[in-house]
Amino acid sequence: MGLFKRNPFGHILFIKKWLIRILGALTHRRFRGFNELQIEGSDVIKNLPDTHVLFISNHQTYFADVIAMFHVFNASLSGRLDNIKNVGYLWNPKLNMYYVAAKETMKSGLLPKILAYVGSVSIERTWRAEGKDVNRQVKMSDISNIGKALDDGWVVTFPQGTTTPFKPIRKGTAHIIKRYKPVVVPIVIDGFRRSFDKKGLRVKKKNVYQSFEIKEPLQIDYENESIAEIVEKIEYAIEQHPSFLKVIPQKELEEKEALNKKREW
Template sequence: MPLIKRNPFGHILFLKKIIIRACGVVSHARYRKFNSLRIEGSDVIRALPEKNVLFISNHQTYFADVAAMIHVFNAALCGRDDSIKNIGYIWNPKLNVYYVAAGETMKSGLLPKIFAYAGSVSIDRTWRNSGKNVNRQVKNSDISNIGKAINDGWVITFPQGTTTPFKPIRRGTAHIIKTYKPVVVPIVIDGFRRSFDKKGLRIKKRNVLQSIVIKEPLEIDYENEEVADIITKIEFAIEQHPSFLKVLSPKDAEEYLNEEAVLNKQREFWSS
């Protein structure tokens, strides 16, 4: 038995625990003092298996969304009911929690690199790089790393791949679901875009009601459901289907459909 325990990515678990504790203590007031966090679904978290779980969520900031989820997960596992009151839960955090993030984001400075050690599964985006649109194939190593994380524990992913609301779901998420067959748990968040800057590091507004709603796992026929059907399920589950918009202007509708068509063309890789 090794003296220094590591996860499948070679990260030292004790060091990861220290980082999560420190980040948890620093960030806690952002959800309890400067702003408030409404939580639903702690009972869903406690009923999940130890591993092979994929959380799918809409996305509003680079880091604040994930930090809040880690608070909520650990509080729920310590018996808190829809609350992160009393931060003692962060002392012994669940260490096999990961989140999928763009590699360029996680390498953009010292702080993101520290966050990456706490659980990032960094991937190269196939559609955007350094602020420019690109068109490149998915790296097999990225797919296998996400699978490795799912097999080891819980993985958070943002299937739209952007903090812009109502953008199309990336087809790769559906293929990962069909390939690795995880328990798929939808999460819907709100309020983070109003309270934080885009990175989720700076508080731009106080006294904002943030929310995290954890839904029951999706029912998915991994063998027989088509990718398109799973994508539609995801859109409705995380409340990012266009029907959730009260009014979709002709311009927005055209933009959405055009982007969906481009996405499908770019994702032909997955059908090969």
């Protein structure tokens, strides 16, 4: 790799590599120390093609979700099975990995700008801006940039566009799937909302049970399935369909609490 080789967005890969190494070292203990991230499905990651993969996930914090994915994906690619032991897996990280994020979020300070350089495909939200509801047209340049990122590597997106659980899936994700026909891999995370603040930068609580499940790629008929059908498939895959809303029985709550106590130092 040339010292000043750039990705399709103009980012110098040498700089990106060192940013991932440094940020990875600084954040590793958040998922293996303060808390112990429980991973399932690493074998799915190892069997994916190098490009044209779209990860869809539920969303719990602004940044911790994506940071965890950088850890899990790189650990899986380096041969670790469902664990992120020894942060050395980030010495040669996957550099063609991106995530879709709101442009205003990625410009809101020095750290977000650094995280944007690591791999953000920044887009303008069509439904919300500066804390207010809006209604504006999708920018075709944003869609094209997501396609450019897919052509170069892997892209992570959060189809709900918010950290609030059980919000509707944005149809834009389904349109991207129909248009670019990527391999679509669902991810379901839990415990991040309780262990981190909303931005995912500050550890709010320790010894929280964190889970990270990577599911098998979705079977999608890109030509014949409708946008509505793909949206529903996404809702079920990331466990955000309304049918998942239920009153948790007391026995199940007690079992979860007992499991969390076992995890305490």
